[in-house]
Amino acid sequence: MLDRRLCCTLLIMLSSVSAAVGTIDKGKDCAGSDVRDLTTTCSGEFSISYVTTPSHEVAEKLATSLVEARLAACINIIPKVTSIYRWQGKINKDSEALMMIKSPTKSVRDLTEFVKANHPYEVCEVISLPIETGNKEYLQFLHDATVGNKH
Template sequence: MKAACCAALLALLMVPLLRTAQRLFSMAAGAYSPGSLSAAFVTCPSEQVAKEIARALVEKHLAACVNIVPQITSIYEWKGKIEEDGEVLLMIKTRSSRIPALTDLVRSMHPYEVAEVIALPIEQGNAPYLQWVGEVVPE
């Protein structure tokens, strides 16, 4: 009875240890940690503004890549009125830890009173691409 109890206790203790070892092995092997990278989105009033912000983000290593999506239509409420504007969308790939600095840079360059900067964690993706983003954007 005592041996069975000890074996059960040992098994209970081993499960968390094995999980921790697996995580450490995965990290050492370069496996992606879900949520460590993010896709951020910023709307801009023109392609010129979008390009200026995108270039600054990449030059300052706050983004690995910025896609510029032209000709989107945004419908939103602003100061009690429904507005409709043509805009340009930036799709930004970066480290989640760099979102605050990215936001600060966008706000410093953006002409809007309230610039849209939102970010979503990247849970999965093409492993070599995700590794590249992590290499280009330092912690």
Template sequence: MAADTVLLVFTNAPNTDSARLIARSLVDARLAACVNILPECQSIYRWQGAVEEAAEVPVLIKTTSAHYAAVEAAIRLAHPYELPEIVAVPVERGLPGYLAWVAAETRHTPPAPDA
């Protein structure tokens, strides 16, 4: 996979505040061009041998494959779950200008804090 391949990374947060923390940290660090925080949904899953139900907030992260490791690390650092869902899928097609924008927005390094 090319380093500039656009990825759509999915995670779920337990609430909107956690989702915003994850989103802001990724966009501020230029690890993601855009993060969508979706309305709360209900998740049903098996965890440690029991079927669980929880309200969660889906988070969609647009980044590139070059930044995946850093995105994963940032999500794990900010995420309150013991084992957060982090799934990335390559974007096979999309509006060329939008895909170029994602690549450009994640290509820059952030300015120094005092700049």
């Protein structure tokens, strides 16, 4: 059973979090400044996808092909991440490269199929999350580089 003091402390903490979330939801940062002039809400129009590869070279080849096909606007490659996972009943530890792929959400299905068709792994990681807000000029770049006529 929870101590009464602990319960009161938890309630106070939850109230503080709720108040902070209310402030953020209104487009204000923690200091109360308006953040809308720096960012824009894109409601998931763009996504970021994570793909791991066995090497930097494989990641570069995939990245170049995805950008050429306009399935992605920009891909960051982070070399030498360590992945620990269970595969075929064994715990494995491998050095991999991590791709961070920015693309239109409507392209994620085609992007996933492209990666699956060109990736050396039997089961490759493709995990995508919607981008809710970001630098409006960068989000415009994502649009122009994939569905627009610029860049």
